[in-house]
Each structure stands twice: as C-alpha cells, then as structure tokens.
Amino acid sequence: MAKKAAKMVLNGLFGLFVCFAIGYAVCMRVWPEETAAFVGYRFYTVVTGSMEPTIPTTSVVLTRCLKEGETPQPGQILTFKADRLGEEIVLTHYLREVKPDETGRVRFYTQGENADRYDDYATYREDLIGTYVLHIPYLGKIQAFLISSNALSMFVIVGLILAVYKLMLKNMDLTEQLQAAQLRPGVAGPAGPETEPVPRAKKRERRHARPKRKKGPAVQEASRSVRLHGAALERVTPGTVRFSGEVENTGDAPLEALLLEVRLLDGHGRQVGTGEVLLAGGALEPAGRRAFSAEWKADPLAASYAVKVRREPQPAAECAAVG
Template identity: 35%
Template sequence: MKQMMKWVNRMVTSILLILLVSIAGIVLSTKLTNGEPQIFGYQIKTVLSGSMEPTILTGSVIAVKSLDEAERSSLKAGDIITYLDEERLITHRITDVLATEQAVRYETKGDNNNSADSNPVLAENVIAKYGGFMIPYLGYLINFTQTANGSVLFMIIPGVLMLGYSIVTIWKTIRELERKHVLLEKE
C-alpha cells in the first residue's frame, strides 16, 4: 500500500510539473509572437464556423504552418489556407490559382459552402497553410476560457488544486518527521 501511495504521489507531481512547464511555454510563446501561440512552428487557431465541415469541424483547434513570401505564391488548388479578409481570419480550400505578372490570387471555397468566396485572395494575405492536425471541440473550451467566467474558472480551480496538494504534502511530511522524532526519543 505504501509503495502504491509513493507511485501515485510521483505521478501526480510529474503531471503537475508537466502541465506547469507546458502552460508556461505556451504563455511565453504567445507573448513572443504577439498573441499567436506557436508550437514547433505551427500556429494554433480555433475554427468557429462550419464552412469547412466535414474536413474541419466547428469548434475545433487546428494547427497551421506560417508561410514565407515564396511559399505564399507557390500554393496550389486543393491546399487549405488561412488568410486575412479585412479584420478576420478565414480558413478555406484553394479551388483555383489565378497568376498574372502583377500578382498571384487564389479562388477559395469552404468545403461546406455552396459557392466559391466572392473575392479572390491575394497571396500576400495568406497567413498560413493547414497542417492536417485538428482537435475537435477544443475550440469551444478555449473560447470559454477567454470569457470572464472561464478565466476565473481556469485560474482558480488549478490554483486551489495545487494549494490543496501542497497542504497535503506538507502535512504528510510533518507527520512523518514527527513519527521519526518520536522513534528517536524512544531509543
């Protein structure tokens, strides 16, 4: 039983440490990239519409690879891109490439949309290319954490859990020290 408790204690400590380091890394990455978290060169985006279903589900988190100028101009039909349209980011599939001497433009369409997007996308407005990685429904949780209630919930609960775990660990250590002290006095 004692071995089992030690194993559980080590597992909980390891998990908390991994979570702490991961969160610190994501926060640091977010600060360094002006709010665009990057993991291994991929930006993490939340998909809020159903225009790309069933390829990308509404509420999913996707990984997109940032593109340099040369890569933006060499995309092809079938690639899924994230581009800036006025003040919002859109992720759609390229249906056609319109290349002229002046510029490269892409006709795009959401997989679930009936028609192509009304305006072709200039290559310089392309932010990234979809990397094929998606976590369904995690975007709903991320959006919730950005609300006032979500921020409180996701800051207070982990804090209370870590405080509780620390109190239990300290209490057990003190109890063990007192037990050893009593044994030494008996000798």
C-alpha cells in the same frame, strides 16, 4: 527500479511539454508574428461550419506557415486573412484556383466545403498565412474557456484549495512522523539548559570559548552542579510520554530534594507541555547517581525537552509527575 525510472522519464517529458505549451501560449500572446515565424506553425480555432464535415466546428487547426516565395497549389486547404466589412478575420478554406485578376495581380480563389461558389474575398499572396496540417476536434471549446474570465477565477480558487490541502497534508505528515518515531532515545534528544535564544554566530563563539565538559546536558542548581545521564523522552501511548534517566551530583556536597522541571518542546522549539520529577531516596552524595522515571500526558507534537533543576524545601519520598 525500471518502473520507477520509466515513471520519472514520463513525468519529465510531460513537464517539458507543459512548459513548452505555456511558453508558446505566452509568446504567441506577446509576440505573435515573431513566434510564428520562429516556430513555423500556428494554431487557430474554427468557429463556423463552412468546412464541415472535414473540419468540425470548435476544432483547433494546426497551420504550417508559408515560407517566403512559396506558392500553394489548388486543392490544398489554406488559412488566410480576409476583410469582412472592414474587420480583418482569419479563414481556413479550400484553395480552388490561382490566376491573375482584372488588374493583373495573382489572386487566390478560395471556397468553403459547403459553399456552391468561390468566396467573395479578394485574396492575394500577402493575405496567405499557411497550409492546413491537421485539426483536433472540440479542443476549441477548451481553448475558449481557458481565455475567458471564468477560467481565471476557477484557477485562483483551485490554486487556493490546493495550497490549503498541501498545508494540511504537511501538518498531518509531521504528526504521523512524530507518532511513528515513538520518541525513542536518540530521536527526541535533550534541548540543553534553559536559556534565551541567541544568534547562531554568538552560539558558535560561546561553544568554542567554554571549557570541555563530560557528555550529558549539565543543568546548574544554585552554586552546585548536577548532570543528567541517559536522559530520554519516549512515547508510551499516543497521549503519554515517559521521561527517564539518571541524575549525577557533580558538586562537593550532598544534595537533597532535587526537583527536575521539564518543558516539553515541539520540533520548532515551542513549548507544548510541562512536567516535574521529584528525586526520591534521600540526599544525593557527591559523584553519586540516581535513576528517575516519570510519565505525563503530552501533546503528540512533543519531540524534545529542556530541564531546570532546583531545590525543594522538603525532600520527596518518591518521584512525582505533573502532566
């Protein structure tokens, strides 16, 4: 129990982390500045070796955004914006010195770890993004792949494979459950008289309107009635089912040569097989009962049945079955 609870907690935490990561990525894509201001941190990928070995190439750097009025100190590693030939880029370098330039503005002098002089970029307070917190080596390669078109194609293919695999597992589980149940009485019950499908509301109306009857599925045969008692469908072998029970004559005249036409149905009510039982033993007297039993080859998905009773021209000498 404790292991199961711990596993549930870990799965929950992992799910929350994944949801947060996806939400953060989406928000940074749509509202980058607002999201960074709210969270207070941003991620950047290092694409050059200017800070090696301290920060290897393809590392992902976590930067804490500077607060309003906050001034970094020399010796810290900064993430800042720079103008390179008219193109705005983002760099992560050491802050070496803070002093006014020739115009009197406070300038932040930065330098790469492997450089022998300060950067040529003129960096001011409005160019600063934040201070370095930590880095994760090589995560940038994964990040670069995830935002590429190849990743999108791969996700679509993997999603389709997982969907097909899940559907196959569902079908296999259904088949195994039906086989494991062995279609014992009470598991595969009667589907009732053979009728056309009707809406659920009309079924309720008919159920309340019809008079109460004895237990057991009543099946009409011409002007006479018969009733099945203890009818059950059970699995004998993976490919064979047995249908057994008793037939009662609820009419006021003897019945001869009764034929039970059985439709085998799957869990969704679709027909997956048929069978017939000729009731042996001569005429069935009023209020009399007679046992029957027959076996047929059947689809593994057969889970229930529907029965129709009719008269045969000649009485049968024994029970017959057609698989």
